[in-house]
Each structure stands twice: as C-alpha cells, then as structure tokens.
Amino acid sequence: MIVSESASQVPATVPMLPVLADFWISAAAAMPAADAQGFRIIKQRRYIELTDGHFVQVAKDPVTGDWRAMLASELVPSGPFLMPDQHRRYWYPKDSNGAQKHTGVDEDDVEAFAPGPSSVLSGRLISQASVERRVRALYPELPDDKVIGFIGDRLHSDPHSVLVRLEKESVALREELKDWLVNARSAHPGSESGLSAEGLASQRQKREQFSQDLQAIWCESVSGQGFADHSFSTFIDFSGELPHLSVRFEWVTELVLTARNIDVSLGRFLDSFPNVRYLILESVRMEDFSPAIFQMRDLQHLTLNGNSLRLSESSAEGLSRIETLTLLDLRDNPLGLAPPVGFMQGLRELFLRDCAIDEIPSGMERLPALTRVDLRENEIAIVGDELFDIPDTQNLHLDLRDNPLGVVARQRITHYLENASLDRKVQIRSDEDSLDVDDSSESSDSSDSGVESDT
Incomplete structure (x- = not known):
C-alpha cells in the first residue's frame, strides 16, 4: 500500500x-x-x-x-x-x-x-x-x-501518471504532425504539380499553420481541467489529406472546417474528435461517411456541405442511428439515397437540397419536433403515403421546389392541403404552377392554402 x-x-x-x-x-x-x-x-x-x-x-x-x-x-x-x-x-x-x-x-x-x-x-x-x-x-x-x-x-492524486501521459501525447502529436508535413507533398504529387516555387512555399506554410493550430488546441486541455467545451474552427487553404493523429481532442465539442481548395480530403482526421456535438465540414472531400461520425455519441448538429458524399445502404443505416441529431444538413452532395430519419426523435431541421435523391426521406411522419425540411433541386417525382401521415397541425415547412413532381403527387398534395383542418400549420412549397389548385390558392401565402408561390 x-x-x-x-x-x-x-x-x-x-x-x-x-x-x-x-x-x-x-x-x-x-x-x-x-x-x-x-x-x-x-x-x-x-x-x-x-x-x-x-x-x-x-x-x-x-x-x-x-x-x-x-x-x-x-x-x-x-x-x-x-x-x-x-x-x-x-x-x-x-x-x-x-x-x-x-x-x-x-x-x-x-x-x-x-x-x-x-x-x-x-x-x-x-x-x-x-x-x-x-x-x-x-x-x-x-x-x-x-x-x-x-x-x-x-x-x-497521481501527478506522475498524468504528466507521463500528457508528455507522451505532446511528443506523439509533434512527431505525427512533423511526419504529415514531410509526407504531404509526396503523398499527393498531382495536387501541386502545377504550382510555382512560390505556390509550393505557400502550401507548406499553410500546412505548418494548420499544424500549429492543432498543437494550440491541444494545449487548451488545461482550461477547465481538460473537460471544458472548446471550439476548433479554421479555413483549409492547402491540398491533400488531413493528418491522421493518435491524440484524442476529447474536450473539443465544436469542429468547423471550411476548405478553400478542392483537393482537400478528410481521411481519418475525425478519429481524434470523439466528443464533438457540432460538426460542420464544408467542401472537405469525403466520398463515404467517416466511421468516426457514427461514434460521436453526443452529436447534435451535423453539417456536411459540398463534400462529394455518397450514401451506401450501410452508411445510410449508420446515419439513421444517430438519434441525438437536432439538425442534419447534407446539401450539395450526390447522396443518391435519401437518408431515413425516423429514429432521430429530436430532429428539428433537415436540409437535403441538391442531393440527387428521388424520394422523400422515410420516417418524417414520426418526428413531432420537425419544423423545416428543404428538398429543393432533387429528382423527386413520387410522394409516398408517409408524407400524409404528418399531422396537419404540426408546424412544418416543407420545400419541394425544383423537383419533377408527377401529376399524381401534385394531386395528392393538393387534396391533403384542401382537406386539412382549420388549425392547419403544415406548409408545402412547390413550383408556382406545379400544384392543381385554384387561382386564389396559387396567389396566396396564407395558411388557408398551405402553398407558397416563388414570388
């Protein structure tokens, strides 16, 4: 003892x-x-x-x-x-x-x-x-x-064990970032082949700055005894894959990465951020879902815009099981599949504009907190029965503009709206002349029609 x-x-x-x-x-x-x-x-x-x-x-x-x-x-x-x-x-x-x-x-x-x-x-x-x-x-x-x-x-209580662990992490982080800086150019030679000497130097400088930013956020583990909320937000101006690090930034709860270079790919960078609650990745190439996203047990806001992301049946199933989400934004990705959302009981906002999907996401009728759904610029022609199981008193705004809705779909939506209760709050927005409704409904933005024109 x-x-x-x-x-x-x-x-x-x-x-x-x-x-x-x-x-x-x-x-x-x-x-x-x-x-x-x-x-x-x-x-x-x-x-x-x-x-x-x-x-x-x-x-x-x-x-x-x-x-x-x-x-x-x-x-x-x-x-x-x-x-x-x-x-x-x-x-x-x-x-x-x-x-x-x-x-x-x-x-x-x-x-x-x-x-x-x-x-x-x-x-x-x-x-x-x-x-x-x-x-x-x-x-x-x-x-x-x-x-x-x-x-x-x-x-x-145990200074030695804690200091040894932190010293190991510090060394590992420096060495892994050093290796990433050395290997970045050789691993992605095509991305820099057309750059001048000045451009190459600029790329290296931007990677070094990103490396310094990561080391700085690691040092923030001191604040709040390492358990306080921290945000890591930065622009990425270099090309190639982000570093894969063994160090875990467990105190980072908000991660925002915006790529200004089309040749940036995510790799396994997210493995180091297990406790993120607000994740925003814009233009960071990720052709399939990073498995690390499925491990973020407290994830509430997930925004992945313009990431060249496609959904497979397995990744769509994994996404559907992130039950903590209150906002899901996958705009400007060639998803191909509409993600099922029925298990996301707290989901309030769903943005799937320009996602190459041809159906309305399943499970929306089981989400009483859902208030806004943006499905513009897709290939939706058929509307299933589930849409009409949504209570017309739910405060929901559904935008279906710029979709090739078929005649039957338009008639069913019109029938649903015209037979709604006097307390109806559901609004369905479509192209100005796409629904078979009378002139007064087409020109009105009031809750009596539930159809808003483009104007």
Whole structure:
C-alpha cells in the first residue's frame, strides 16, 4: 500500500534524489542533427533529446559504463541513467532492470506528490518545483496562476501518471504532425504539380499553420481541467489529406472546417474528435461517411456541405442511428439515397437540397419536433403515403421546389392541403404552377392554402 507523508516528516538523512528535469538545457535551437547513435555533439560534449522534447548533456558513468544525465559543471555525471529507443532517436530514463520509461522524469523519483516544497514515498522525494517545470514545458504559454491551478486540479492524486501521459501525447502529436508535413507533398504529387516555387512555399506554410493550430488546441486541455467545451474552427487553404493523429481532442465539442481548395480530403482526421456535438465540414472531400461520425455519441448538429458524399445502404443505416441529431444538413452532395430519419426523435431541421435523391426521406411522419425540411433541386417525382401521415397541425415547412413532381403527387398534395383542418400549420412549397389548385390558392401565402408561390 502506498502512503504519503508530509514534508515535515521526512527524515533528515533522506537525500533529495536527482530529477531529470533538473538537467534540462535551454540551447535546443543551436543543436546539430543527431548522429547514428542519437548523440548531438558540440565541442566534444554529447547531448541527447528526450521524449518530451527537452535536451540534456550525457556522459558515461565510470562504474557501470551506462549513459547518465549530467550538469555542465560536473566532472562525473550524477543524473538519472538513460538509454535510446530502438531507432536511436529519443532517449528514456532507465531503471535498475534496464526497462525503458517513456517520461521526462525518472519514474523511481516520482511516485507520489503532495502540496508543499517536497513529498516522500518510501524514502523517495519529489520537489514541487520539478512538477512545475514539467507543466511549464508542456504548456509554455500558461500563466503562473494557471500552472498552480493545473497542479492542484489535475495532479493532486497521481501527478506522475498524468504528466507521463500528457508528455507522451505532446511528443506523439509533434512527431505525427512533423511526419504529415514531410509526407504531404509526396503523398499527393498531382495536387501541386502545377504550382510555382512560390505556390509550393505557400502550401507548406499553410500546412505548418494548420499544424500549429492543432498543437494550440491541444494545449487548451488545461482550461477547465481538460473537460471544458472548446471550439476548433479554421479555413483549409492547402491540398491533400488531413493528418491522421493518435491524440484524442476529447474536450473539443465544436469542429468547423471550411476548405478553400478542392483537393482537400478528410481521411481519418475525425478519429481524434470523439466528443464533438457540432460538426460542420464544408467542401472537405469525403466520398463515404467517416466511421468516426457514427461514434460521436453526443452529436447534435451535423453539417456536411459540398463534400462529394455518397450514401451506401450501410452508411445510410449508420446515419439513421444517430438519434441525438437536432439538425442534419447534407446539401450539395450526390447522396443518391435519401437518408431515413425516423429514429432521430429530436430532429428539428433537415436540409437535403441538391442531393440527387428521388424520394422523400422515410420516417418524417414520426418526428413531432420537425419544423423545416428543404428538398429543393432533387429528382423527386413520387410522394409516398408517409408524407400524409404528418399531422396537419404540426408546424412544418416543407420545400419541394425544383423537383419533377408527377401529376399524381401534385394531386395528392393538393387534396391533403384542401382537406386539412382549420388549425392547419403544415406548409408545402412547390413550383408556382406545379400544384392543381385554384387561382386564389396559387396567389396566396396564407395558411388557408398551405402553398407558397416563388414570388
């Protein structure tokens, strides 16, 4: 069982063990590239890069022959033992059994933390200053008062595990974005083949800006202890596929991406945003539904406009099961299939303009909250019985303009409206001369006719 004691109970004979953060250096910008062994050599001194992005000087321990962190003022290294990863790119602390530990601070030195200048666990000490340094390294823009608040809110019980996880995420995000920036051009050579040198430079700069925006929104996890609502909204001016990241932005609840380049594709970018409630993607190519959308359990507003999206029977079924939706907007997509909406009990607005569908979405008659349906510019010629099961007292506006409605469909709509109750609120809008109604109905916008002309 783990027991923590206050700093005042620390025996005077217990030494303060070295913490890897105490050996960080601030000369990273001037570092040369790593050699085959992972060393960066300056004036015969060896430096290595840790998984959290910090650098330390190292030297061999004269007794064990292993590499240890050292201070510039030391002749014999006194810091934690270190070892490289399998690619000899980054270095980790090493325990007595030779196991690798993916953290910027030796796990043996950080097993518990309590407020105060230091804490003790089985004779092992950790200073609050070391924890603060690690937090500031993760969030360099965080004010001092927020650093203290973060430590109190997030690190009061298990600081080591939380910091290790965050440091791993930070490193993973930087490395994955770095790889994406390197591979973006080679993965989509055709999209940049006609660009000038200036255009290529502009594309790279815009990708780098997008990368920086993602890292900035990751840092916002500090606010609200990582559970507050955040919005990520940006324009995409570069070409190619968006990055696939292992980091999950669980605190982002609103995601808005607007592409200004026709060669932008979604890929698996949405995998990193599981808790989105408001999703808006405009002109981001997505020929089939991203499976990640079906995993967004709290999704309320789904807007996918101009995404070259087509519905298969399986994706239409998956879409129909997003029961939390209150707004569904799929305008300007060649869907081919009308999505069934009967399970979306809270759906209020449905926009399917110019979606290459030839029927009214099934299930609309089971949606009492539905108030607006836009089905303009489709291929709807036949109207099924379900439409006329909608209570005429429901406050619903249905727009069927620019559809090739057949004679039977027009007659059925006219009959439905003319035989509605005096309390009728349903309005069905069609082309000015498409319904077989009398002159007074055609020219009226009143609720008596339920038909609104284009004028």
